Amino acid sequence: MARFVDRLLGLPEETTPAVETARDLRVPMPDGTVLRADLHRPRGAGPLPAVLVRTPYGKAQRPVRYFTGVLARRGFQVVVQDVRGIGGSGGEFRAFHHEREDGLATLKWLRAQPWCDGRVAMAGASYLGFTQWAVAPYADPPLAALGLGVTASEFVGSFYPGGAMALFNTLVWSSSMGTRDERFAPLHARRVRRAMRHLPVGEADLAAIGRPEPFLRDVAAHTEPGNGFWDATDHSAAVAATTAPASMVTGWWDLFLRGQLRDFAALDAAGRGPRITIGPWGHDARALRAVLADQVSWLGAHLHGDAAELRRAPVRLYLQGAGRWLDFDAWPPPGTEPTRLYLSQGLAWEEPTGTDDPATFVYDPFDPTPNIGGPLLAPGKGRQRDNAVMERRGDVAVLTGAPLDRDLDLIGPVSATVHVWTSTGHGDLFVRLCDVDRDGVSRNVTDGIVRIAEPGTVRADVEMHPTGYRFRRGHRLRVVLAGGAFPRFARNPGTGEPIGRAVAMRRTGFEVFRDASRPSALTLPVWRG
Template sequence: MTLASHFVERFLRLPAPHTREVNVHRDQRIPMPDGVVLLADHWTPAHAPGELPTVLVRCPYGRSGPMIDNGIGRVFAERGFQVLVVSTRGTFGSGGEFAPQVNEREDGLAVLDWLERQPWYDGRVVLFGPSYLGFTQWAIAADAPQVKAMVPQVTSARLTIGFTRPYSLDGLFRWSVQTATQEQSFALLRSRLRERAVVRAMNTAPLGEADLRVLGRRWPFFAETLAHGPDDPHWARGDLGATVEEVRIPASFVAGWYDLFAGDQLEEYRRLVGAGTPARLTVGPWVHGAMGGMRAALREGLDWAGAHARGEQPAQRASVRLFVLGQNRWRDFESWPPPGYSPTSYYLHGDGSLGTEHPADGEPSRYRYDPADPTPSVGGPLLTARKGAFDQRKLEARPDVLTFSTAPLTADLEVIGEVTAKVWLRSSRPDTDVFVRLCDVDRRGRSTNICDALVNVRPDGITPVELRLSPTAYRFRTGHRVRVQVSSGAHPRFARNPGSGEPLATALSLHPADQELFHDREHPSTVTLPQA
C-alpha cells in the first residue's frame, strides 16, 4: 500500500506521514447494552511511539473502500493516530436493524464505554467524518467528556429534518436506494444499471410506491420521510438541533456553498460559538462529497483537532475562512455572519427588472406550473452528479420560470451572509410551492445559480411568502447582472407539488396551477442581500 500512500499524500496535499506502515485489526466486536454486537476495524501505526489519541469514525457505508482504506484510516494512522472505524447498527456485519439516526446516541456512547476498557486507549478521542458520519458525531457530542475535538463536515445535527424541509425527493430517494442495496455484490455497477428506473420512479404517482418500483420491496426510511413532516414528533430521537448549545467540545466545521446542509451547518456554528464553545468554520466552493472538502477536513483533523487531542495550542487562524465565489479567493473573517454587510432590498418589477427602487402599481406577472411537466432542477445542492453551479439559460427560457434582473453593475457588488426573499403570490390551487433562486449573469448572458430555497404554500388570496435562501459569499463583478428566478418547482430535487393538497405518498392526480406574482406598491416582492 506504499504506492497508494504516496498518491493520497500528493493528491490531498497532506503533510508527510510519520510512517507508511500501518496495522489493521479487522472485525473487532463491540457489544451494545441490548445485546447487539457492532463490528469495528482498528487502525494503528505499525511502530507506535507510545500512547496515541484515537480518531473515532462511525459509518453506515462499510469499513473498507477508498474513503476508509486509502483515506481516513490510513491518513490518520500514518500520522500518529489510532483510528477506530465502527459499522453502524445493521450495516456491514454489525447486528441489529439500520434505522437512520435512531440509535446513534446510545450506540455511540456504548462504543466510548468499550473504548475505555481497551489497553491501547489513552483517554483522548477525536470525532471525524462527513455527512452521516458527521451526524454520528453530533449524536454523542453533548455527553462525551473524553472527546477532545470534533470535525463535522457537510453534515447537520438535524440530518433528516434538513431533507424533509421541504421534501428533498432526489436526495432522500437515492440515499434510500443506496443504503438498501449497498451490501449487494457489484453494488456500484448495479446502481448505474438502475439509474433509469430511479428516474422513472421519481416521476410516477403515487410517489409512495417509488421504492417498490426500484427495489421490489418497501424501504422503511423512505416511507417514513414521506409520511412524517419536519415538525412531526416521529423525528424527535434523530433531531439533535436542541443539543447544539450543550456541546462543549471544540469543533471545526467544514462546509460547502453548494452543499445541501450548508444553511444548517452555518447556523449550528453560530449557535455553538454563541454558547461559548471554541469553534471555527471553513466554507469552500464545494458540493456534497467534493474531494476539496475532504482534503480540508483531513487537514483540520490532523492539525487542529490533533493539537487539541495532544493538549497543544493549534496554529492560529481566523475563526472563519470563506471562499468568496465570483472573486474566487479565500478570505478570513472573525465571525459568521461577518460584520459590515447590511441587508439591502431589491424589488421585483413588472417589466422583469430588479432594483433598489420601489415598484410602481401594475399587473402581476403570471405563469402556469404543470406538475405533469414540472419545472426541472438545474444544479444546486444535490447528491447527484449534476450538482453545483450550472448554466441556467435553458431553464430560464421555460414559460414557467420568471426572471428579474438588474442593469449591468457599474462596480463590484459583494454579498456575504444570509439571503432572504419575500414574494406575494396568488394561486388557482389550494396547495402550491414557491421556488426562488439568486443568479449571476455575466457579460455574455450566461446565468449561473448561487443559492435558492423552496417553500410550500397554502395560499389565501394574495399571500406573502417568505423564503430563507441558503447562505453565500459571492462577488458580482462589474458589468454582471444580479438575477432572481421565481417558479414553483425544482424537480426531482424537490418532489413536485400535485396541487391537490393530498399527501405526497398517495396523491394520484396532478393539477396545474395558474400563478400570479405581485410586485406593486401594496405587495412589493423583494430579495434581500447582505452587501458591503
C-alpha cells in the same frame, strides 16, 4: 497508492508507516446487539487517545478505509465502527435513529479499553459527521475534539427544505443504501433517475431498486410538519452545550450548508471557539482534500499537542466570482449589510411606489419545471449551471436588473419575502437568484423553496441557500420564480394530499405581487469590506 493520493491531495507527510490492525472487535450495546469495529494503531504503542469513526457505509469500503488510513499513518489511533445493521454489526439499520444510544455505548466501551488512555475524539464527514453530533452534546466527560465535514446536527431540514420533499437527494441516497451490498449497484443509476417520476413518491423505491427501502419510505411518509417522527434525530438544540472543540468544513454548494452554519453560529455564540472553512465545492469529492487536511490538523492540535494550525481566523471562506479566500472573525462577516432587492417589472433597489401587475405563471405537475444545478448528490449535475433551458419556459417568471456599475459582493444568508396567490391553495414557490454575465449567460447563485398550504394571498418567507459570491461590474442580477424544480424537489400535486401517497395532480396558477401595498423582495447580504 495511498501515499500517492496523499501527495495528490496535499496532505502532510505520514509519520507512522508501521500500523497494526485488529479487526471485528465486539462492541456490546445495552440491548444485547453487538456492533463490530476495527482498530488501527501505531505498532507497539502503549495507551493512546482514540479517534472514533462511525459509518453506515461499511468500514471495509474503500473511501472509509482511505480516510481511516490517512489518520492512522499520521500517528492517530483510529477505531472505525459499522453502525447498527451495517456490515458485521447486528440489528437493523434505521437511518439516524440509533446513533445517540449506540454512539454513547460505544464511547463508554472505548474508554474502558486498556489501549485507550481515556481521551476520545470523533471525525468524519456527512453521515459520519451526524454520528458525532449524536454523541458530542451528551458525552461525559466531553470528547477531546470534533472534525465535522459537510454535515449538520440535524438532517431533517435537508429532507424537507421549506416544507418540500427533497426528492432527488433522498432517492439517490436511499437507493445507494438499499443496494450497498450489491456488486453491480452503479447499474441502478438510470433506473433511479426514471423512478423520480414514479407516483406515489412513497413507492418510488420499487421503481428504482425493485424493493422497499426504509429511508425513502420514512421520508415520504412523514412530510407533514409536527408529526414528531424525526424529533429524536434532531440534536440542534444541544449544540450550544457542546464543549468539545469543533472544526468544520463545508461548501457553498453543499446540501447541509444551512444547518452547518447554524451549528457554527450556536457554538460561537456560546463562546466555544469553533472554526469553519467554506469552499467552492459541493457534497462531493471536491470537498475531500479540505476535509482531510482540516481534520488531520485539528486532531493533531488536540491529541498530539501540535498547535501551529490553530493560529488562523475562525471563519475562512472562498468568495466565488472573485477567486479569493477571505478570513473573518465571525459569521456573517463584519461589514455585511442586509439589503432589499425588490421585484418589479425587473429588479430594483428602491421600494415600489406604483401598482405593477403581478408576475404570473402556471405550474403543471404533468410537465414540471426542471431543476438545473444547485446542491445535489450528483457529481457533474449540481453547483452552478447555465439556466437558459429553464428560463425559456412558459411556466416561470424571469425578472432582470440593470447592469451593475461596480462589483457587488454577497456574503451571508439570503432570503425572500414574496406575496403570492395560488389558484389551488396548494403549491411550492421556488425562488432563484442568478448572475447574468456580459454575454447574457445566466448562472444560478442561490435559491430556495417554500410550501404553500392555504388559500388566498399569503406572505411566503423563503429561506435561500447562503452564499459568498461576487457579481462583476457589468453583470446583471436575475430572479427566476417557479412552482417547483423537478426532480430536486418532489412535484406538488396541487391537491393538498400528502406527497408520499399522492397520485392525482392539478395545475396551479401563481400570481406574485410586486406593488406598493404588497412589495416582494429578496434580502441580500451585501458585504462592503
